[in-house]
Amino acid sequence: MLTLDHVTYRYPNTERPALRDLSLTIPAGQFCAVVGANGAGKSTLAYTLAGFVPHFYHGTLTGAVTVAGLNTASVTLADLVRRVGLVFQNPYNQISGTKFTVREEVAFGLENLGVPRAEMLERIAATMQLTGIAALAERSPLTLSGGQMQRVALASVLAMQPQVLVLDEPASQLDPIGTREVLAAVQALAASRRITVVLIEHKLEWVAAFADRVLVLADGALVADGPPAEVLASDVLLTHAAGQTRYTQAARLARAQGGWPANQPLPVTLPQAVAAFQAARP
C-alpha cells in the first residue's frame, strides 16, 4: 500500500513543479496504471514512490510519501529498496553490466540483500520462469535483444519480492504477445501476493486490459482517477493529450457521424468494443 499526501516536487534549479499537490492512496494488491502525455510527471512519480526523489535527485519535496509503511523522506534508499521495486523505462539503466550471465544478473539484488543461498536459488529459478527467461539463464546480458533485456530487468526486481512494484513502461520493447504475458504475470502476482502495482504506460489497450484503476496526470497534477472503462473513455484524455484506444476513437468517430446511440458508453477494450458495436449496429 502507498499514500501520497499533498505531494509537490520541484527538481533542483527549476521553478515549475514536476508534481503538484498529489494526494492519493493505492491499497495493497491493486494494479494501478498512470497515463498522461510526456512531461506530465509520470516518471517523476515513479522516482518519488521509489525514493529516488528526493534521495538521488534532491530538489524540493513537500507533503508526505508513505510507501509500505515508510515515510520515504525520513528513511534511506537502502531501507526502501527492500520494499519498493522500480523497473526503469530503459532496461540498460537497470542491469548491473558487471555480470556474465542472466542468472547472475537476477541474483545481483539478492546478493546485496544477503538472502541465504538456498532461498536465493529458489527465488531466481521461480522468477526466471515467471518472466519467461529460463532459457536465457546462461546467456550474457549484453547479447540480449531490447525485449529480452526488459524481461531480465523485470526479473531482477521481482526476485527481490517487493511489496510495491513500480513499472515505467516495462514492456516498451516487447512484442505484443510478450507484453501480454509479462503484464499477466504481474497481475497474477498483485492478486496472489497482494503486491501494489503502479504501471506507467502509454499503450492504453494494455492499461484497459490489466489495470484495476487509472490515474491521469497532466502538468504534474492528478486530473482523473477511476476505473479504466470510465477514465479511458472520458474527454479528460483528449483534453490532456493522453491518447485513446482505437476502439474508443472508432466509437467517437461513429458517434460524430450519427452511428452511435446517445446513451451507449464508449468502449475501451476489445470485448467491450465487440459488444458495443454489435449493439450500436446501424
Add this chain to the structure above:
Amino acid sequence: MDIVLEALTHTYPGGVTALQDVSFTLRAGEAVAIVGQNGAGKTTLVKHLNGLLLPTSGTVRLGETDTRRRSVAQMAAQVGYVFQNPDDQLFQPTVAREVAFGPHNLRWPAARAVAATAAALEAAGLTAVADRHPYDLAPSERKRVALAAVLAMETPIIVLDEPTTGQDYAGVARIGGLVDDLIAHGRTVITVTHDLDFCAEHFARVIVMGQGRVLLDGPARAVLAQADVLAQTDVEPPQLMRLAAQLPWGDAPLPLTVADFVATWIGRS
C-alpha cells in the same frame, strides 16, 4: 534506389544464426514495416541495409553495388539509420549540434547545412529545445533528437528501429505524420516496430519475420489479416482488424485506420 536482399544469411560470432535465407527487394519510395517477435532477426536485418552488418552469406545490394564494396561512410550518405536506443547514437553537447553533425560531416555548404538542420529540428518537434543538452531531455525527446539527426542528412532511404517506443500519443502521431511526409517526397522509409496500429496506419507493405526467416511479405491489409501466421511470431493484428474480425464484416475490406473502420461500419446501414 532499390535495396535488394538475396539469400541473406547472418550468423553472429557466437554461433547464433539470426537470419536465414532472406530475399526481398525494397523499392525506392516504399513504406515498409518489419514486424515479428523479439529475437526474430528484425534489427539484425535492418543493420544490413546500411552496412553496419555484412552478410555471412548471400548479398545485399544498394542500387547496383554490393554493400561489401561500400564503406559505412558511403552507405551513411544513402541510408539513414535511427537506432532503437538513442543513447547508442548521441554524443554532442547540444541538440542543434547533434542534428547539424551529419550535414557538417557531409561537408555541405553552410547555408544548406543550416537549412537542413532547422527543417529536421522542426519536423521532430525540437525547435524549442535546440540549445539544450540531449541528456537533459526526457528519453522520449532524446529519441526524437536521434531521429532529427538522421533526417538532417536528407538520405533517400531512412531506417527507423522502433521509432514509437516511449512516445506519447502526440509523439506517435508526429512520427506517423513524418513518415507520411517522407513518403510523399519520394523517400524510402523502413521501420521495425511492435506497434501494429502505427504499422497499419502508415506503412503500405508489411514483412513478418519469425526465427530469422520471412513468414509473410505483402500489402498491409492482406498481411495483417493473417492472425494465425502473426501468432506464430507473437504478433497480433492491429486493434481495428481484431475488432472487425468479431463483427459481421462480410467481404468488405478489413480496416487499417479508424476512418476505414467507421466508413465501412456506417456504410453497412
